[in-house]
Amino acid sequence: MLPMEPTDETLLAQYKQGDPRAFRALVERYTAPLYNFAFRLLGDAMEAENITQETFLRVVGALDRIRTDLPFKPYLFRIALNLCRDAGRKKRAVSFDDWRADSPHADEVMLDDAPALWEQMADEELRAELHAAMERLPARYRAALTLRYVEGFSYAEIAQILNLPLNTVRTHLRRAKQQLRTMLRTAPPAPRGPNDE
Amino acid sequence: MMSEKHLTNEQIEAYIEQGLDAWAHEHLAVCARCRARTARAQRVETALQTLPRAETPRDLAARICAVIELRVAQEEARRARMPLIAVATFFSALLAVWFGLEMLFVLEDNGALYFASLLASQPELLSTYSFDAVFALIELLPIGEIALTLFALLTALILAQQLVETARPPALAFK
Ligand SMILES: [Zn+2]
Numbered sequence: 001m002l003p004m005e006p007t008d009e010t011l012l013a014q015y016k017q018g019d020p021r022a023f024r025a026l027v028e029r030y031t032a033p034l035y036n037f038a039f040r041l042l043g044d045a046m047e048a049e050n051i052t053q054e055t056f057l058r059v060v061g062a063l064d065r066i067r068t069d070l071p072f073k074p075y076l077f078r079i080a081l082n083l084c085r086d087a088g089r090k091k092r093a094v095s096f097d098d099w100r101a102d103s104p105h106a107d108e109v110m111l112d113d114a115p116a117l118w119e120q121m122a123d124e125e126l127r128a129e130l131h132a133a134m135e136r137l138p139a140r141y142r143a144a145l146t147l148r149y150v151e152g153f154s155y156a157e158i159a160q161i162l163n164l165p166l167n168t169v170r171t172h173l174r175r176a177k178q179q180l181r182t183m184l185r186t187a188p189p190a191p192r193g194p195n196d197e
Numbered sequence: 198m199m200s201e202k203h204l205t206n207e208q209i210e211a212y213i214e215q216g217l218d219a220w221a222h223e224h225l226a227v228c229a230r231c232r233a234r235t236a237r238a239q240r241v242e243t244a245l246q247t248l249p250r251a252e253t254p255r256d257l258a259a260r261i262c263a264v265i266e267l268r269v270a271q272e273e274a275r276r277a278r279m280p281l282i283a284v285a286t287f288f289s290a291l292l293a294v295w296f297g298l299e300m301l302f303v304l305e306d307n308g309a310l311y312f313a314s315l316l317a318s319q320p321e322l323l324s325t326y327s328f329d330a331v332f333a334l335i336e337l338l339p340i341g342e343i344a345l346t347l348f349a350l351l352t353a354l355i356l357a358q359q360l361v362e363t364a365r366p367p368a369l370a371f372k
Contacts, residue, residue: 017199020269024262031258036250049254053261060265119237149245174210181206181241 008072012107016063027056030073032082038147041084041139051087055080057124068186074157081143081161088139133183141176148173204231270295275363282360289353297350300342309337 006014006022008029014022034055038048058079059066066075121129134142140162147153147161155173159166204212204221212221212235225232304310311332316322 020266023265027260027262027265031261032250035253035257040249045254048251049257052257053264056261056265057268060269123244125246126240128246130241130244130248145245149248150250174207176220177210177238177241177245178206180245181238184241 004172009068009070012066012072014069016066016068023060026072030056030076034062036150037077037080037143037146040134040142040150040168041081043135044091047087051080054083058083063083071157073151074153074161077147077151077153078161078163084143126183129184130180133180135175136183137179141172141179144169144172145176203228204234206238209235213238213242251310279360279363280357282363286353286356286360289349289356293346293349293353296342296346300339300346303339303342307337307339309334312337 008026011022011026015026027168031052035048038051039045042048042051043147054074059076066072134145137145143162144158147158148155153161155166155169158164159169162169164172204224208218208221209231212218212225225235301310316334
């Protein structure tokens with residue numbers, strides 16, 4: 001038999017039956033993803049640590065109510081997202097208020113064929129530039145991009161986590177990428193470039 | 198502008214996501230400009246797919262496990278304490294009632310209650326008896342029973358308070 005990693009739901013069920021190692025395995029599995037997610041959204045390492053811990057505490061606190069027949073990972077990120085929203089609201093630095101709004105010029109059919117600075121960049125460099133550009137995106141776009149590309153969630157799962165219609169998720173992702181390309185094209189590899197949020 | 202309409206950015210995203218769209222495909226075959234745009238979009242797509250996670254503090258998972266295990270242990274201890282405190286509260290209350298009744302019986306027996314009610318209904322008696330009356334009343338008091346009643350009552354109150362605190366809904370959720 002192949003040594004198979006137990007699924008999240010199996011681990012959760014085992015924990016519910018009183019096996020503390022099962023929860024430790026879940027914490028080890030999801031600490032890095034949750035930390036990354038919170039850090040991308042809030043840009044604050046301490047806050048990201050707190051939110052990661054609090055997310056797991058919430059799970060333990062709600063253990064009796066959690067269903068093991070539903071996917072665990074989206075549930076986990078949903079908790080983390082809500083905690084990030086609360087933290088962002090408190091800090092007022094990260095605005096989630098425009099969560100559903102679309103920027104007015106997002107639909108512009110601008111041909112993005114100006115010579116791009118990043119075309120000569122090595123992949124490594126491009127990724128660094130992307131990171132920097134992502135920090136300047138609205139929080140809702142950052143959330144969608146991180147969930148999609150770093151965590152590999154499906155559109156349906158992202159819709160569930162963000163509590164948005166599927167089509168809105170699709171639009172968010174496309175616009176996020178368009179904005180990223182615009183930023184990459186217009187922003188030289190400098191601390192801050194023009195920002196048309 | 199070329200004679201034919203170029204692909205919109207939206208269409209390029211859709212093309213990268215879902216692949217073949219007959220019209221887009223045809224246009225890309227003839228338009229170098231849109232081909233270059235598509236290639237750039239594809240490169241961003243690929244770069245996004247290989248985006249690394251932020252570096253996690255090394256011991257974060259271990260620390261979180263420790264915090265959770267501590268909270269769970271506290272929670273279990275709390276639950277284990279509950280029945281004991283409940284029983285203790287019940288018996289202290291019972292003792293308080295028992296000693297209280299005993300005290301009443303004694304007061305009834307030795308006439309202190311009657312004497313006190315007499316003084317209450319006719320306050321002028323107090324001046325005639327003056328100090329003697331007060332001393333007489335104090336002498337009649339069953340100090341032992343009173344002390345025991347108060348002590349049991351106090352214990353019951355403190356235990357009840359603990360019981361309420363322990364029975365509170367789990368404080369696992371916020372710090
Ligand atoms: Zn074209």
